[in-house]
Amino acid sequence: MKLSVNGVDHDVEASSDMPLLWVLRDLVGLTGTKYGCGIAQCGACTVLVDGVPMKACITPASSMSGRKITTIEGLSADASHPVQKAWAELDVVQCGYCQSGQIMAAAALLQVVNNPDDAQIDAAMAGNLCRCGTYPRIRAAIHRAAEIGKSGDTP
Ligand code: FES
Numbered sequence: 001m002k003l004s005v006n007g008v009d010h011d012v013e014a015s016s017d018m019p020l021l022w023v024l025r026d027l028v029g030l031t032g033t034k035y036g037c038g039i040a041q042c043g044a045c046t047v048l049v050d051g052v053p054m055k056a057c058i059t060p061a062s063s064m065s066g067r068k069i070t071t072i073e074g075l076s077a078d079a080s081h082p083v084q085k086a087w088a089e090l091d092v093v094q095c096g097y098c099q100s101g102q103i104m105a106a107a108a109l110l111q112v113v114n115n116p117d118d119a120q121i122d123a124a125m126a127g128n129l130c131r132c133g134t135y136p137r138i139r140a141a142i143h144r145a146a147e148i149g150k151s152g153d154t155p
């Protein structure tokens, strides 16, 4: 099957029900997207499909024909996306395991709502769990990313 990932076309040999997560990690070699629960409950595997956050662990790769997939590796070439800048500035990460999913969900939110309030952030991020409890820093960093985006300090 053919997949467009981070602007690059890949031709991969996978069964029709293979989850996108395993295609990305094992066949395409992009391991930034993580496996947490495998049942769409934690958000560790969040990627963007045509700009919309999706849980790659339950998404059959065969459903991705003609769609544009973005993983954490494709968010920017040099960690210069406003969300990545804000994450670094506020030192959001603890163990890091959930964070690529968090960042992708936050980036998707800011595409739709350029200056979200706390309630909008909490609603958009509800499907992304963090066992380290970094939620207050995630929320603060999304506010900061919105400021960075507004100020034109974007890639
Ligand atoms: S691994 Fe996909 S939501 Fe948990």
Ligand code: FES
Binding pocket: 093, 094, 095, 096, 097, 098, 099, 129, 130, 131, 132, 133, 134
């Ligand atoms: S930073 Fe450890 S699970 Fe979120």
